[in-house]
Amino acid sequence: MNYFLRMGWIATQVALVPIWVIAQDAPVAPTDTYSPVTADTENTQADVQAAAPTEGTAATQTVATTVAPDEEKQPLSECMPACRAGFLCHRGMCVSACNPPCSSGFVCTAAAQCVADTNGPPPPSSVATAQYADQMARREQARKERLELRMKYRKAPRFMLATVLGIGGIGDDLDMMAYMTPSLGFKMNFIDTVGFQIRAGGMLGLVDLGLSSTDSYGDEDTSEPIGFGGFYAEGGVFFGPFGRFYIGPIGWFSYTKPFDEYITFDGFRYGAPDEIDGPLGGGGLDMGIRVGKREQIDIHWRIRSTFTTSMPFALEGGVAFHFMQD
Numbered sequence: 001m002n003y004f005l006r007m008g009w010i011a012t013q014v015a016l017v018p019i020w021v022i023a024q025d026a027p028v029a030p031t032d033t034y035s036p037v038t039a040d041t042e043n044t045q046a047d048v049q050a051a052a053p054t055e056g057t058a059a060t061q062t063v064a065t066t067v068a069p070d071e072e073k074q075p076l077s078e079c080m081p082a083c084r085a086g087f088l089c090h091r092g093m094c095v096s097a098c099n100p101p102c103s104s105g106f107v108c109t110a111a112a113q114c115v116a117d118t119n120g121p122p123p124p125s126s127v128a129t130a131q132y133a134d135q136m137a138r139r140e141q142a143r144k145e146r147l148e149l150r151m152k153y154r155k156a157p158r159f160m161l162a163t164v165l166g167i168g169g170i171g172d173d174l175d176m177m178a179y180m181t182p183s184l185g186f187k188m189n190f191i192d193t194v195g196f197q198i199r200a201g202g203m204l205g206l207v208d209l210g211l212s213s214t215d216s217y218g219d220e221d222t223s224e225p226i227g228f229g230g231f232y233a234e235g236g237v238f239f240g241p242f243g244r245f246y247i248g249p250i251g252w253f254s255y256t257k258p259f260d261e262y263i264t265f266d267g268f269r270y271g272a273p274d275e276i277d278g279p280l281g282g283g284g285l286d287m288g289i290r291v292g293k294r295e296q297i298d299i300h301w302r303i304r305s306t307f308t309t310s311m312p313f314a315l316e317g318g319v320a321f322h323f324m325q326d
């Protein structure tokens with residue numbers, strides 16, 4: 001009996017479980033249960049109303065935020081402060097009144113015209129032009145100063161220390177001669193393009209003397225050098241400098257003696273050429289350029305001759321340094 005009662009009680013419990021689960025999921029209906037209002041309840045309700053404003057309060061706040069004073073009722077496209085002359089206000093921004101905009105170095109006027117900007121910096125092209133013009137002006141000024149300095153000293157008396165190297169042919173056989181003439185001189189311009197010069201000094205050189213002999217083996221040709229020394233002087237008129245170049249005729253005179261009166265070759269004695277044993281004179285053409293700030297360095301070259309077979313030609317080149325008073 002107890003066994004059947006226990007089994008019946010278990011079956012009843014199993015049948016009530018689904019009903020209990022459904023009851024838990026069902027919504028709970030509101031009740032009108034009366035709850036007495038106390039002082040604590042009134043304070044709690046006041047706090048809730050203060051934290052969560054009513055619909056009317058929210059509307060009031062919305063109106064307050066959208067309504068602005070009279071001075072803020074201006075259109076949004078107006079620029080504050082107003083745009084300066086040559087600009088227009090567009091969507092709250094100042095833009096150029098000129099369309100298309102003015103190029104660099106120009107400004108837009110109130111009449112919407114592009115004019116040169118006289119107050120602002122010049123355009124890049126103008127800057128480059130101005131710099132180039134300034135550079136050329138400084139170069140021209142420096143050139144004028146150099147020219148004035150040269151012209152200032154051009155007519156100044158000049159004492160020269162010069163040396164000349166030359167080669168030439170002498171005699172009927174044109175025996176080759178090499179020589180040098182260190183000297184002192186004087187040079188001066190009468191006017192800017194005409195002057196005169198003189199110089200005098202020593203002369204040292206060698207002549208390559210051609211020799212020949214005949215024996216049982218035939219003719220034999222050779223050459224032997226012979227040295228000489230002496231005095232040399234020249235003078236002349238020159239024209240220039242034209243820029244820095246000058247040219248002019250010269251007259252010259254030399255008196256030389258051989259270091260050996262004769263040389264011996266193959267048992268024969270040969271005397272020194274007459275062209276280096278005694279006086280010799282002639283003319284020539286001198287030319288050159290002057291360099292330096294005061295034209296104090298003279299680089300020149302010339303051709304000389306006796307206009308006879310004694311010395312048909314001689315080619316020379318040299319340099320001279322001028323000493324002058326400042």
